[in-house]
Amino acid sequence: MFLYFRKVGKRKAAIKADKSSKRQAKKEKKAEKDPNKPKRPPSAFFVFLEEFRKQYKQEHPNVKAVSVVGKAGGEKWKSLSDAEKAPYEAKAAKRKSEYEKQMSAYNKKQESATDDGDEESDRSKSEVNNEDEEESGEEEEDEDED
């Protein structure tokens, strides 16, 4: 809802306020407790970034800091239109579908993850390909800041 978006805007500011970004970029230290634990699907931004980094390095082979590419990527990303982001989002969406599938297996393995229990649903999702594309050119951006 509108309130949601509004708050989200606030949340962004909150995160920005948090200088300690140490919480981010955490690397797995050791032992995966859950080997089946599926990693989160890369967002459209990451998909774009992957290609972007490659290209960026080609034009800037001297650049070493990842942060630079990140910043540049972020800026460029915002510069892209929804149409350009579309293919990346599509890929991300696909990854998400797979992620869900992995989660199913993961949840199953967890088995007693939830106390109560028996929640079992057999889901065989065989259909994966749904090629249906509709294009709707409609975008509105309205940010109201107090």
Next chain:
DNA sequence: AATGTGATTGTTTAG
């Protein structure tokens, strides 16, 4: 030697 850090935004998850 090995691992953490730094930065980007989006998505995911749990509460």
Next chain:
DNA sequence: CTAAACAATCACATT
């Protein structure tokens, strides 16, 4: 709904 952490990357610095 909300907030927060986590997804990749790569060279450098620190222990």
